Amino acid sequence: MIVIKDLHKTYTSGSSTITALDNINLTIDKGDIFGIIGFSGAGKSSLIRCLNRLEEPDSGSIEIGGKVLTDLSGKELRLARRKIGMIFQQFNLLDSQNVFQNVAFPLQVAGYPKPFIRERVREMLELVGLSDKEHMYPSQLSGGQKQRVGIARALVNEPDVLLSDEATSALDPQTTYSILELLQDINRKLKLTIVLITHELDVLQHICRHMAVIEHGSIVETGTVDKLFMDPVSYTARRFVSIIDYYRDKRSIMEGLGAGI
């Protein structure tokens, strides 16, 4: 379970201060797939990056699996991070390492013995469907394959939580779909909690159970994904959903016309 309490984050550039996160309170259940949606600049990226403290919040607390992350110092934080996987929009694979070495990296960091690493990496590659690509380098892979390597790398250390920072935003719709299927599959198989941020409504609709809407650094709406689609309250959610409504209305008009003729 993840509990975020009174999280604040501001950026200072020169003399101006920008509030990125303003009093964020969120609870995410174990095993959930939780989506955070918002327009560009709403603060969703800051929020997810605060969860593993790639960015330091100014105040507030983050608790993941009973551990208060915001209280941890250097070494403890590094140990805690091993149990929080993360995938990125730009994949962030190492070009100097092949697929196997990329996936093995977190295990080497954690100091596991070689035979264990070999076995575990092969297991992960099989899970993401890349068993035959072990010796390839990232530059030889497609976007979707790169993200699969990213997922294998994020999960190889058996984390409790997977953070997804716009992981499908650089992919085409079909590849996005296959990656979402994979995440859903992993969520079911490994009972893994997934927190993802996105600006794509279909990502939410495909795999998320609960969601939060973020607007100017504040959470303006939370609940089940069904609730967002059926009864959007916040400005952001209405803007997102209105696009779908527009097409639904248009379709019913067109179908109506067809029936009339």
Next chain:
Amino acid sequence: MRDDLFELLWEGLLETLYMVAWSSVFALIIGILLGIILVVSEKGGILEAPIVGKIIGTAINGVRSLPFIILIVLLLPLSRLIVGTSLGPTAAIVALSIGASPFLGRIIENSLKEVSAGKIEAAKAMGATPLTIIFRVLIPEALPALVRGMTIAVIAITEFTAVAGAIGAGGLGSLAIRFGYQRFREDILIATVIVIILLVQIIQLSGDSVAKAILKKRHLG
């Protein structure tokens, strides 16, 4: 052309190679250290320490703003202290190493900065220590750029050895000045120039092919 030409050239070449090789090794060691410190200590770096970075940066700029020939003169006492003499190729290695390492430090800093912040973040998110990030992410990812930068530096050191030859370091530069200039031996002057040109070409070609081989292995070339 006289029959002492080849003997003189050979001797000069060996001395130059001796100076270039050792100065490059020392300058590389110091330069890599400086470059890494500059990158990791900057604001937002993996071992943020802006004051350390500023001090080193200022020192580097200071050494780099001196013309090399003046730096050699300034470092003569140090050469005497370390190798016991201020003359000859071994003494020159001290000045060459110190003169070239700030330059290398900047080149290495620039190469390491090309590694995308995202890759470093991914390693941080895995719980990697700063040392692991330096040796497993920064250096391997920047390797092709590092090799190219080092090639430039080794060529610069070759040029520096020729300059050092003017004040008693030996090598091809000294040959060109002592025989070619002071004794009007045009044959030696021209031959020296040709050998130095060839040497620089060989260094450049080797550096290029190493960088290319690395890129090819990673399927980036």
